[in-house]
Amino acid sequence: MSKAATFLNSQVGRKIATGVTGFGLVLFIIVHLLGNLAYFAGAEAINTYSHTLHQLGPLLWIVRLGLLAFFLYHAWLGVSIWLERRRARPEKYEVYASRGGASRQSWSSSSMVLTGILLFLFVITHLNTFAFHDFATITYGGVEMHDVHARLTEVFLQPLYTVYYVVIMVLLGMHLRHGVWSAFQSLGWMSRKTNPIIYSIAFVLALIIAIGFIGLPLSIYFQLV
Amino acid sequence: MTIHLKIWRQKDKNSPGKLVDYTVDDANPDMSFLELLDWLNERLMNEGREPVEFDHDCREGICGSCNLVLNGMAHGPMQGTAVCQLHMRKYKDGDTIVVEPWRAKAFPMIKDLVVDxxxxxxxxxxxxxxxxxxxxxxxxxxxxxxxxxxxxxxxxxxxxxxxxxxxxxxxxxxxxxxxxxxxxxxxxxxxxxxxxxxxxxxxxxxxxxxxxxxxxxxxxxxxxxxxxxxxxxxxxxxxxxxxxxxxx
CATH class of the missing domain: 1.10.1060.10 (Alpha-helical ferredoxin)
Known part of the structure; x- marks a missing residue:
């Protein structure tokens, strides 16, 4: 086996790969969130932002394909680690409890595979709602572009979709609460001193991202913008 | 003090195991948990019943032999303590304790609470x-x-x-x-x-x-x-x- 194959087949390598792909996806999520915030600056701002992204051409496709690869690999690793646990303990405990203290077992860490699968399904519907949508066009200063602003407004005025989106963003926050901290530990960037600091930073980051994504649909739905 | 125990009994790797109820009605708060099991085993042997198999050696928390899961927690409820150093004063009169072995495919069952x-x-x-x-x-x-x-x-x-x-x-x-x-x-x-x-x-x-x-x-x-x-x-x-x- 080549070194890369040995690495990616080992328990340590799989964990490091989960952390690296996770960090990549978090980076994308942060950029996506900042992009969403352009909505608050008005229709021209977000439409121009979207148009500028599309002008990137091949670079945009490289990023898209990279993201897709990261996303699929991350999901596959998560599911396979979860399947492995069933094999590693064929006979379950009659009673099982967490000791607390140093334990990081929580709603967040115990539901990673579930929140992950729901996020996976969400991304498919989300791409269908926005990325693959046949946008109306609008012209600014003689340049024709997609009217992303109108589509966002139209979608988030629907109560069902807004509720669905908000719930998923809460799940995203839960996934990142354990995920961000866990990625640092998986990459070995952890010492006894930094452990509690990183655990707290992960919570704050997850909270900011969840609130950030929930802010836009709620603002549109309640017609605050 | 009275302690109710639900202990995992399993004849060997290939036989099915189950939790069996025992009650020790004269447990001493100064007994370690392993001494409680010794006490129970003495009774069982006197009655001609098979004692509960469990691993132990130094009984001072440094050998790593003891391995019991008590109420779902490995080594019981106390932080930084092997189960041999857990004393019955940690429990209240009338408490029920579920006792199970380490469970993992990589630790195959030998008997009762003993795994390989x-x-x-x-x-x-x-x-x-x-x-x-x-x-x-x-x-x-x-x-x-x-x-x-x-x-x-x-x-x-x-x-x-x-x-x-x-x-x-x-x-x-x-x-x-x-x-x-x-x-x-x-x-x-x-x-x-x-x-x-x-x-x-x-x-x-x-x-x-x-x-x-x-x-x-x-x-x-x-x-x-x-x-x-x-x-x-x-x-x-x-x-x-x-x-x-x-x-x-």
């Missing part, structure tokens, strides 16, 4: 050793080790290899045990020639034995009687990455 933990020995044999010169004994302290590394190595060396980390891990991962052994030696000049091969071989052996993947739940650190930190797992990952980059 030789998988840990095989992980050690895969790389948990150092090369030394034979012949006359070397002078003590001939190889200098600075204070920081000596302290770190000592903290990781506190691992008694009991397997509570595996028992408590939702994934049955042996990462804390393996991480502690690798980290201990990685902080010392002794064993440096084997450093890269050690981490790769021990990590491989861990998977080979059928232990699960780590999901960073840190439950292992919470139940570890030696309070080994999961930073040993982080260290193992750094060591593994460096080793694979350096090995030809």
């Amino acid at each position: 933990r030789s998988a840990f020995d095989r992980i050690m044999a895969a790389g948990g050793y150092i090369s030394v010169n034979t012949g006359a004994p070397a002078d003590a302290n001939a190889i200098p080790v600075d204070k920081y590394n000596a302290d770190q190595a000592f903290d990781y060396a506190a691992c008694i290899g009991c397997g509570a980390c595996v028992a408590a891990c939702p994934n049955s991962s042996a990462s804390l045990f393996t991480g502690a052994k690798i980290s201990q030696l990685a902080h010392l000049p002794q064993g440096d020639p084997e450093r890269n091969r050690r981490v790769v071989n021990m990590v491989d052996q861990m998977a080979e034995e059928g232990f699960g993947d780590c999901s960073n739940y840190a439950e292992c650190e919470a139940v570890c009687p030696a309070e080994i930190s999961i930073t040993s797992i982080a260290k193992m990952r750094r060591e593994y990455f460096n080793a694979l980059s350096e090995i030809e």
